[in-house]
Amino acid sequence: MNKNPEPTYILVAEDDPTNQFVFRKILEKAGFEVLIVEDGQKALDACAVRRPDLILLDMMMPVLNGYETASSMIQDERLDGIPILALTANAMRGDEVKTRAAGCDDHIPKPVQMVLFLQKIRDWLSADPAAWMAHRLAKRRPPETAVG
Ligand SMILES: [Mg+2]
Numbered sequence: 001m002n003k004n005p006e007p008t009y010i011l012v013a014e015d016d017p018t019n020q021f022v023f024r025k026i027l028e029k030a031g032f033e034v035l036i037v038e039d040g041q042k043a044l045d046a047c048a049v050r051r052p053d054l055i056l057l058d059m060m061m062p063v064l065n066g067y068e069t070a071s072s073m074i075q076d077e078r079l080d081g082i083p084i085l086a087l088t089a090n091a092m093r094g095d096e097v098k099t100r101a102a103g104c105d106d107h108i109p110k111p112v113q114m115v116l117f118l119q120k121i122r123d124w125l126s127a128d129p130a131a132w133m134a135h136r137l138a139k140r141r142p143p144e145t146a147v148g
Contacts, residue, residue, distance in 0.1 A: 007033040008125060011052035013043035013069065014087065015061045019110065023056065030118050040064030044072060052082055054125055056108070059088045059099060067102040074103035074136050081129040085120070087112070103139050105132060 008031075012023050015038045027034045035052075037043050041064045043057065055073070059066035066086060073079050086099035089110045096107045108120055 007031065008053045009033045009035070009050065010054050010056065010121070011043060011046055012036045012056045013038070013040055013061060013066070014056070014058040015039060016058070019058070019087075022112070026112075026114055026117065027121075030121075032121075038062075040066060040069030040072075043069055047073070047076075047079055051078070054121060055079075055082055055084045056087055056121075057084060057104065059086055059095075066104075067098065070099070070103035074140055080133060080136070083124040083127070083132075085124065101139075103136065105136065 010027055010032045012020070012027070012034060014020050014023060014036060020036050020038075024034055024036055035046055037046055039061045040057070043055065044064070046052070047055075057066040057069055061069075064072070066088075070084055070086070073082075073084055083105045084103060086096075086102075086104035086107045087110055088095050088099060088107065099107050106120065106124065108117060
């Protein structure tokens with residue numbers, strides 16, 4: 001066992017202050033290191049600074065919403081192997097399909113139920129990327145033809 005393991009680092013993109021407070025409280029209490037940003041562009045910027053172990057994305061955010069953010073993230077191979085979980089207030093079937101189509105690996109309905117929320121996060125953190133990355137790669141668009 002590693003005596004001083006790096007804390008598992010979770011990036012949360014969520015614009016609602018109440019949800020930000022709740023997510024920070026639950027995740028920090030569970031021992032995770034947490035960075036909360038309030039829009040999708042800031043989430044992309046944060047990924048460039050430090051690779052998260054898992055990303056939680058609210059779908060309805062200013063600047064760059066969760067769908068746009070996930071679509072962008074799955075194009076970036078530096079983010080391969082990082083689970084991207086959608087947080088959505090619209091607990092509707094069609095919504096889950098939409099989040100997956102955008103590139104999210106799973107879906108957590110809000111308001112979150114703490115035990116299930118943490119279980120889902122731990123399940124994804126312990127999942128072998130080899131088992132699920134194929135689904136993401138299938139959604140990745142081919143690179144644009146180089147210009148010049
Ligand atoms: Mg929102």
